[in-house]
Amino acid sequence: VTPLRRTGHQHILARIEHASLSRASLRRTLHRSLSSTLLLLFTTAARSSEDDSTPALHGKDAERRIEVSLATRAGLVGGAPFVTETFPEVSGFGVALTGAAAVRLSSAEWLRLELPVGLVRLDFPAGAQVAETALGNIELGVEHRLETHPASRLGFSAAFLAPTAEHGPDTSLLDNRALALVSALNGGEDSWLWTPGVLGLRLGTRAEHSRGSFTFRADLELPLLVRVSDAGLPEDADTHSFGMLPFVALHATWWVTPGLAASLGGNVSAELLRVQEPALERDREHRAQAVVAPGVQVRPSDRVLLHLDAAVPVGGSLGGEAWSIGLRGRLDL
Amino acid sequence: MLARVLFGLTATACFLAMGCQPYRACDPVDESSIDQLPNRLSLTGIYSPERVGTIAADVRPYRPRFELWSDGATKQRWLWLPPGASIDTSDMDSWQFPIGTKLWKEFARDGVRLETRLLQRLSSGWIGVAYLWEKDASDAIAAPYGAIDVLETSHDVPASNECDGCHGGRKSHVLGFSAVQLAHEPELGSLNLDDLVRLELVSVPPASAPRVPGNEIEQAALGYLHANCSHCHNATRPSRRGARCFDPEDDVDLSLRAAEASAVSETNTYRTAMDDYIQPGRPNDSRLIELVSQRSRFRQMPPLASETVDTSAVTLLRRWIEGL
Numbered sequence: 001v002t003p004l005r006r007t008g009h010q011h012i013l014a015r016i017e018h019a020s021l022s023r024a025s026l027r028r029t030l031h032r033s034l035s036s037t038l039l040l041l042f043t044t045a046a047r048s049s050e051d052d053s054t055p056a057l058h059g060k061d062a063e064r065r066i067e068v069s070l071a072t073r074a075g076l077v078g079g080a081p082f083v084t085e086t087f088p089e090v091s092g093f094g095v096a097l098t099g100a101a102a103v104r105l106s107s108a109e110w111l112r113l114e115l116p117v118g119l120v121r122l123d124f125p126a127g128a129q130v131a132e133t134a135l136g137n138i139e140l141g142v143e144h145r146l147e148t149h150p151a152s153r154l155g156f157s158a159a160f161l162a163p164t165a166e167h168g169p170d171t172s173l174l175d176n177r178a179l180a181l182v183s184a185l186n187g188g189e190d191s192w193l194w195t196p197g198v199l200g201l202r203l204g205t206r207a208e209h210s211r212g213s214f215t216f217r218a219d220l221e222l223p224l225l226v227r228v229s230d231a232g233l234p235e236d237a238d239t240h241s242f243g244m245l246p247f248v249a250l251h252a253t254w255w256v257t258p259g260l261a262a263s264l265g266g267n268v269s270a271e272l273l274r275v276q277e278p279a280l281e282r283d284r285e286h287r288a289q290a291v292v293a294p295g296v297q298v299r300p301s302d303r304v305l306l307h308l309d310a311a312v313p314v315g316g317s318l319g320g321e322a323w324s325i326g327l328r329g330r331l332d333l
Numbered sequence: 334m335l336a337r338v339l340f341g342l343t344a345t346a347c348f349l350a351m352g353c354q355p356y357r358a359c360d361p362v363d364e365s366s367i368d369q370l371p372n373r374l375s376l377t378g379i380y381s382p383e384r385v386g387t388i389a390a391d392v393r394p395y396r397p398r399f400e401l402w403s404d405g406a407t408k409q410r411w412l413w414l415p416p417g418a419s420i421d422t423s424d425m426d427s428w429q430f431p432i433g434t435k436l437w438k439e440f441a442r443d444g445v446r447l448e449t450r451l452l453q454r455l456s457s458g459w460i461g462v463a464y465l466w467e468k469d470a471s472d473a474i475a476a477p478y479g480a481i482d483v484l485e486t487s488h489d490v491p492a493s494n495e496c497d498g499c500h501g502g503r504k505s506h507v508l509g510f511s512a513v514q515l516a517h518e519p520e521l522g523s524l525n526l527d528d529l530v531r532l533e534l535v536s537v538p539p540a541s542a543p544r545v546p547g548n549e550i551e552q553a554a555l556g557y558l559h560a561n562c563s564h565c566h567n568a569t570r571p572s573r574r575g576a577r578c579f580d581p582e583d584d585v586d587l588s589l590r591a592a593e594a595s596a597v598s599e600t601n602t603y604r605t606a607m608d609d610y611i612q613p614g615r616p617n618d619s620r621l622i623e624l625v626s627q628r629s630r631f632r633q634m635p636p637l638a639s640e641t642v643d644t645s646a647v648t649l650l651r652r653w654i655e656g657l
Contacts, residue, residue: 076630078630086476086478086480086481087480087481088481088482089481121357121358124359124478124479124491124492124494124495125479125480125481125489125490125491125492125495126479126489126491126492126495126498126637126638127357127495127498127636127637127638128357128358128359128491128492128494128495128498128578128579128637129354129357129358129359130358130359130360130361130494131358171364171477171478172362172478173478174478
């Protein structure tokens with residue numbers, strides 16, 4: 001709760017906050033600009049091969065030196081767990097925007113940078129909505145991609161997670177709430193990107209196999225988080241020093257025709273160790289979240305791949321409370 | 334089922350464009366204004382300096398004739414005017430309050446105080462904030478960003494910027510304290526229009542006490558719409574500044590006027606909503622009934638600060654429409 005009468009250094013802080021109004025205005029402008037150009041981005045976005053697998057495109061991997069990708073996911077959250085008594089849940093709608101760039105270091109090694117941003121309209125208690133933009137944790141890592149067989153690939157990755165997620169002033173928790181909402185949009189599958197006040201290490205492995213017109217993929221991620229700040233959370237928030245959030249995903253793609261595929265994915269994210277506990281007891285009881293993601297892929301040309309899917313959380317604390325649609329475009333250059 | 338699917342697809346398109354429900358978008362909380370208000374309710378002047386919990390002698394209770402539905406919460410209201418100041422009532426439908434005016438509204442459930450809202454006129458304009466009662470009821474603490482499900486109830490406390498969602502729709506900025514709302518006989522000790530005239534707290538006494546035309550059901554229905562809908566749906570709404578924030582884009586006017594006509598057919602509601610939101614004799618075909626009978630993210634009226642249907646009001650409105 002805000003101490004409204006400020007004295008001494010609090011006055012100075014207040015002045016600094018007031019001075020940052022222009023920053024808030026800038027952020028709102030950024031939010032609107034990004035929102036209005038979102039559909040345009042959908043159609044021009046490029047996505048790295050790690051998320052969209054087709055046998056035809058794999059053959060071009062050796063030619064690539066740089067990959068640039070942009071993934072978008074838009075949807076609605078009716079109620080996602082949050083960590084304070086004042087706001088035990090967050091709701092609203094928005095877009096998770098994750099840009100990434102990868103540079104080939106050697107034939108099998110890639111250096112990869114990932115930048116997540118959330119653009120949301122947060123529900124306020126009485127039903128108003130306020131636009132909020134929040135930066136997530138930037139991830140920098142290396143990937144090792146192995147072609148073990150003409151139809152099979154293995155990948156290993158290790159990434160450092162910088163504690164860049166914005167948490168804003170502790171009076172509002174707006175940025176914290178925005179990040180929680182974006183994380184729920186994704187069904188919690190990459191919650192480490194949206195957790196403020198932590199740095200981390202993510203280890204991952206991937207196996208991929210193509211057979212006929214089918215492609216199968218399995219992923220295992222193990223993010224380890226260390227809390228480095230209280231992220232502006234009030235004293236009633238129950239936080240921990242360490243977090244471990246393993247994530248498993250399976251994905252199958254069936255190329256019905258050379259230009260059209262149906263896909264079905266599913267993943268489970270678990271919270272073995274939480275860095276922050278939900279305020280509601282019923283949310284604390286859920287330690288795992290499953291997500292089903294049916295989708296279609298369209299390849300209008302050899303260089304372009306479009307992937308539309310829906311993420312539907314099943315069970316857990318988000319089952320029936322959140323859903324989203326992701327649209328990704330990949331452009332091979 | 335098809336309608337639901339189509340609605341879902343439409344909503345999805347809206348989300349992708351980030352333009353869905355634009356009327357819900359409000360400006361952020363203005364922290365610089367909020368900072369001018371005290372941190373604790375006990376410091377706002379509502380209570381006697383000698384004892385927290387005892388209303389100060391110069392703070393006067395009042396109760397509007399037609400009350401806003403607040404999901405069944407019980408409410409008490411108080412007004413404080415600066416000494417010697419009076420309310421500018423030259424426009425009887427839009428009273429202007431002197432700088433320094435304070436209004437409080439306390440919300441309780443099952444006898445437990447949950448929050449007390451303060452609306453205060455500063456030199457820079459009106460500012461509102463809710464104070465959240467502590468569990469031991471010793472005092473209430475300012476909550477400029479509101480809170481949800483307070484004190485283990487389903488009651489939500491609005492954020493400061495949400496005050497404008499309702500109050501910003503009226504030139505007066507004050508709801509529930511007006512000629513129409515005070516022209517009745519409340520319980521002993523509560524201010525009414527006669528008291529204001531007698532105490533010389535209004536600049537211009539009304540020529541006659543405002544009356545609502547129609548029979549008992551018509552009066553109750555018009556009063557309900559006035560108290561629950563007209564803060565947004567009125568023809569004299571101030572021009573929009575900033576985000577839309579519950580500014581309707583239709584021209585339905587559900588407000589009652591102090592100098593109301595003698596026939597119901599001349600009221601704003603009958604003139605602007607009939608055969609549109611209200612189908613005379615056919616409540617099931619009336620959009621008004623459809624909207625007030627449900628609570629959901631996408632379809633409900635009022636859209637702000639209510640999660641529970643006011644079933645007695647729905648019954649009243651149905652009876653009224655059936656009789657039209």
